[in-house]
Amino acid sequence: MGKVAVHVKLTAPEGKGDELVAAFASLYEGPLDAEPGTVQHVIHQDKDNPDTIVFYEVYESDEALATHSSGEALKSVFPKLAGLVAGPPETLILLPQNAKGLSL
Numbered sequence: 001m002g003k004v005a006v007h008v009k010l011t012a013p014e015g016k017g018d019e020l021v022a023a024f025a026s027l028y029e030g031p032l033d034a035e036p037g038t039v040q041h042v043i044h045q046d047k048d049n050p051d052t053i054v055f056y057e058v059y060e061s062d063e064a065l066a067t068h069s070s071g072e073a074l075k076s077v078f079p080k081l082a083g084l085v086a087g088p089p090e091t092l093i094l095l096p097q098n099a100k101g102l103s104l
Contacts, residue, residue, distance in 0.1 A: 004095060007054065024077055035071060
């Protein structure tokens with residue numbers, strides 16, 4: 001099997017979207033670099049509703065996704081999320097079929 005992608009949508013309590021984005025900032029300061037199977041990991045904030053946060057992630061394989069899901073990067077950020085997430089995440093696991101700018 002080829003690459004696997006993940007789409008995660010989080011909703012922050014009203015007015016807390018910027019704080020939620022900031023809580024994830026440490027991921028991009030090195031911890032994700034320690035995950036060689038992590039190809040892309042991008043956090044987005046909804047233009048019209050800044051309390052809606054979406055991640056788009058691409059991994060080399062299911063195994064790389066599993067490593068990320070149980071890895072130190074996420075473990076380090078979870079304590080920072082207290083009071084910043086209004087409900088459970090909406091998650092889709094995707095199989096990329098065609099892409100521009102990404103080798104499948």
